[in-house]
Amino acid sequence: MEKREHLDLYFQMVTIRRLEERAAELYQEGKIGGFLHLYIGQEAVSTGVISARQPEDRIITAYRDHGVAINCGIPARVVMAELMGKATGCSKGKGGSMHMADVTKNYFGGHAIVGSHLPLASGLALGDLYQHNPRVTVCMFGDGATNIGFFHEAVNLSKVWNLPILWLCENNQYGMGTAVERASAVPEIPQKAEGYGIPNSRVDGMNIMEVREAALEIIKKIREGGGPYFLEAVTYRYRGHSMGDPERYRKPEEIHHWQENDPIGIYRRYLVDRQLASEEELNQKDIDAQTEIDEAVQFAESSPEPAPESLYQDVFVEP
């Protein structure tokens, strides 16, 4: 990897972090309403995996989707505008936090019903198989989704039809407030893939280079016709499930323990230790990310609200 690429990935991770920190503030100020699920702590997973895809490979994810949007190339200002429900957002204010998407970037969206997008991933991949397109669909979901029926039908289908899908489970330890071992009959989540005969492995989701290396190799295998693959990225969300989560299900020490292995810190050390980037260069990226987010907030705040009557638009597409 070239230095430029490393710096870009680092920039993406810091941008996500700053974007979400600002989003949390704006939520508390009442400028973002509804529900807000922050990705903070998990940045290495999405950044690592999406850096390993080809632009034509598809990404589809659940509702914790702001970071994925940034990684897929949606500008921070467009994400921020959507969070505020503005007409300039990527869903023109119809979707909000959980519905970031951009078809031109092969980002098929955040999806708000847990697990509901997994069968859609099967369909996208079926399209590739049908058209003989050597593309891969990366379907991201949380540990909680592996307990829901959608998961089992979609994963079974993917194996039966040998679909080109990377099932990427982001195990952040909790489905809302319920720990994995309290919700999943098998706490070792890859066992579920094993049950369907799908090759699987686990990676440290706090370490972007490990995620990226694993994803590069897996995506290559899938593209060559290897069929579906299940990757568990072990990670942790620092913030609550959504804003307003009292977090009675975990202790602050647990959060601090994970924060010692912060994904941005790990990557920073990696880059400096190997002399792939200097502290000064990384500091500059920190500043650039902050500037990007400041501008994004300004853009979003000054963007117009959607016209009320635009709610009638796009119910159907005209034949």
Add this chain to the structure above:
Amino acid sequence: MPEMTLIEAIRQGMDEELERDKDVFIIGEDVGKRGGVFRATMGLFEKYGPQRVIDSPLAELGIVGTGIGAALYGMRPICEIQFADFIYPAFNQIVNEAAKMCYRSNGDWTVPMTIRAPYGGGIGGGLYHSQSVEASFTHIPGLKVVVPSNPRDAKGLLKSAVRDPNPVLYFEPKKGYRLIKGEVPEGEYTVPIGPAQVSRPGKDLSVFAYGMMHYYTLQAAEKVAAEGIDAEVVDLRTLYPVDRETILASVRKTGKALIVHEDNLTGGYGAEVAATIAEWGFQDLDAPVRRLAAPDVPGVPFSHPMQDWFMPNPDKIAAAIRDLASF
């Protein structure tokens, strides 16, 4: 024009669409080698192969979810749900994904998907193989809902459904699969999604029906004609979007309205038709709007006496027509 059964017309419609567009494919339980539980897809697997007539596991949400994904890809899936009763495991996919996709993406994504499902009672199917589910979907903007009542419309509406850029639910009156026969035009044609059709002009009262009940209503109209009652019959055909103009024009002409469906009464599609007439056609009415529907019980019972009690039929429809005509 050749005469064929309802199911033959549906099959021919699928066959021609598969032939016309290689992006069209069929997916469902036993649609391939077995040719479908009712034989709707018979011969298509042999003709188009396993890539285009895909046998799925017993997994309705998987079938529909995969269909949506493939439709997002730009393909035109025809998903078969073996019995309409089995559509509920896929309800989330239809309501939360298919119906909202265009809206949430401001038209960037479309779901050109057809879901076919045989519905209705009268075949001894019992509680879980007899239901009419249309009202669960006519409430959902973003979906189109059609119910053909004759072979000509069945083929033409199916082709329109496959070519429509939006998700279309296509409910087939399974009791009529082989019972209902009719002429089908030769060569290429479609029947547009949207317009209802006056299938029997009359002057004394209007009867609105669709699917199997439309077939029965025509029979009932002939019965009462011999008694001097001239009923106008309107085949609604498309339930969503609602063809208000045709409904209101008929009421304007006759002044009386009866709606017939085999779904149960409360919250059924008849309520929407009645409300449409009450809201925009009140001044044309000479009698209260009437509905003839199945009783409000959780399902179609299995035993024949109970099933017969449950189902509207030509005699019951004729009685309802007489009653309204005498108002």
